[in-house]
Amino acid sequence: MTSIQAYEYTIEPSFYIHVKNESLLYCLVFKSGTTTWFYNINRWAGVSDETILDDKTDNFNIARQKYPWEIPRVLLNSMKNTFSFIVVRDPFQRLISAYEERLLGQLHPYFKNLSHQIYRRYHNDGNEYGIPSFQDFARFVVDQSQNNKPSDLHWRTVNDLCTPCLARYDSIIKMETFKQDLEYLKNRTHLHDKIKSVQMNHSRRDPLDRLIEKYFSQLTKQQFDDLYNIYRIDFEMFQYSPEKYLRYVQQA
Secondary structure, three states, rough: OOOOHHOOOOHHHEEEEEEHHHHHEOOOOOOOOHHHHHHHHHHHHOOOOOHHHOOOOOOOHHHHHHHOOOOOHHHHHOHHHEEEEEEEEOOOHHHHHHHHHHHHHOHHHHHHHHHHHHHHHHHOOOOOOOOHHHHHHHHHHHHHHHHHOOOOOOOOOOOHHHOOOOOOOOOEEEEEHHHHHHHHHHHHHHHOOOOOOOOOOOOOOHHHHHHHHHHHHHOOHHHHHHHHHHHHHHHHHOOOHHHHOOOEEEOO
């Protein structure tokens, strides 16, 4: 079996968007700068700003219609002739963002329903519409993983979404250094006048440091270890540290 044949059975093509006119290949990681890239990619395809920036718009679905997915063999070949990149983020910051926006924000009926389902799963108090704690959410993520059930895209690991060990990326952009990394991409692709940075995320309830303490202090050491084990490859591959979270975990 050739190397490309081997890849064909392992690389996941669903989240790659090939913008042929701009020679860009983007593997999207939800909760990691997707607002900026959906804005640019869909705008290049002729979608209006008003539509793209509407909270009700499913930008991933629009992008998928405008840029049809490619089978693994074609995708891997495309990587040879395009500028390919992903945007990554501290795994647990991504998890906090997903919890706050999707489960607490409840802007989408699916996540509103999921939020109540998670609450009922870990609380037998007869409350049909309870809001899950971060500990409930962490337990849910771990239970889904341990039972081999698919994880929601908003907190699925980068390793599962974009298979970085199997794909060739010209650039790995980090949210923590987004501005500098984006300039590098613009220089490499000569798209200075075409790429615009936008932010549409809802404001946090508290500063990040406070959220880390607030949420991770809810976890036992075992719960933290189980959660970290799911994201361990992402932490190590992109050189993030779990220490700032571990300090707040219940050690007893």
